[in-house]
Amino acid sequence: METELSRQLGIEHAIFGFTPFPEVAAAITRAGGFGVLGAVRYTDPDDLERDLDLLHRHADGKPYGLDVVMPAKKVEGVTEADVEAMIPEGHRGFVRDLLARHGVPELAEGETSGWRITGWMEEVARGQLDVAFDYPVKLLANALGSPPADVIARAHDHGVLVAALAGSARHARHHAEAGIDVVVAQGYEAGGHTGEIGTMVLVPEVVEAVAPLPVLAAGGIGSGEQAAAGLALGAQGVWLGSLWLTTEEADLHSEALTAKLLAAGSGDTVRSRALTGKPARQLRTEWTDAWDDPAGPGALPMPLQGLLVAEAVSRIQTYEVGALLGTPVGQIVGRMTGRRSVRAVVDDLTRGFERAVTRMNRIAGRSDT
Ligand SMILES: Cc1cc2nc3c(=O)[nH]c(=O)nc-3n(C[C@H](O)[C@H](O)[C@H](O)COP(=O)(O)O)c2cc1C
Secondary structure, X not given: OOOHHHHHHOOOOOEEEEEOOHHHHHHHHHOXXXXXXXXXXXXXXXXXXXXXXXXXXXXXXXXXXXXXXXXXXXXXXXXXXHHHHOOOHHHHHHHHHHHHHOOOOOOOOXXXXXXXXXXXXXXXXXXXXXXXXXXXXXXXXXXXXXXXXXXXXXXXXXXXXXXEEEOOHHHHHHHHHHOOOXXXXXXXXXXXXXXXXXXXHHHHHHHHHHOXXXXXXXXXXXXXXXXXXXHHOOOOEEEEOHHHHHEOOOOOOOHHHXXXXXXXXXXXXXXXXXXXXXXXXXXXXXXHHHHHOOOXXXXXXXXXXXXXXXXXXXXXXXXXXXXXXXXXXXXXHHHOOOOEOHHHHHHHHHHHHHHHHHHHHHHOOOOOO
């Protein structure tokens, strides 16, 4: 699976893997793909440095990237405490009642919520970049919009390509105008924050909108045949997030959650604002049902919802409360039926890609096999 972009980055397969786990990112890179470490959960730059160090040491000298969540517009002088103060008491009560109904214990003394998504705050994301530029990161991706102009310029000064996720051709055009190098066209099926347009419709629209910029197809890709479809639609590679969650190298810190993912079908996810306040695809649980229930108070806008639920999510995960236990994941969860190594996943993707190419060649009457 070679394309102009994969050759430019010096990778064997045009398979890009987003993951919050440095071990998984390193394994994707070692297997010939391009591992991208998600930085949003690192509030302390020292933790990011430790994990980038691990990724770097285990990447066998091959290229890898970093994904940050940096808003394009700067919100001046707003602290986490200011945002906390904006959360209505009624919503706090709703969380308390929901947890009490399910008998979710308090965290132990001294145990803090490990799930604070504050990487969206510009000062946190900038701290992450200060660390990242000390490493030979080859691609910097941004989740929510185009990164600020000075960040794009700084990346380019370091010879780092800048990518941004887009859920519509309009977003993609905006990224192109901002001067980014690669657009990740991420469809409705995808895990995490996602738009309303399916991958099959989105990818060719984005390819056309930003040509000649390279586009990666994302959302609902879990086989080599699906990867081939993405490339057939004009993408220069595929970008996968969900499929790695059940690999042997991924540590979700919960056997119960892994078991839930392995058992889930493609219809068991929902696009809900329950986790962050923006629509994000995740496992459907009694937690998402409660937030999506029109009789309830409904989710708060980002970033309030993320701060409101951070401790609750930690408690649910720590005590593995089955009915509420979830994670962002895409519809491809239906194909994630067994634990495999990252290498086995990449090998399966490349074999499936070859099968698809052979089949298409046969259909086109070009095969002599
Ligand atoms: C658990 C999880 C967390 C994610 N977090 C982020 C994130 O922090 N930043 C980002 O750019 N994309 C994030 N995504 C989206 C992925 O980058 C990717 O676009 C998506 O997973 C592709 O679709 P797929 O889930 O069908 O493979 C996340 C996806 C998952 C499954």
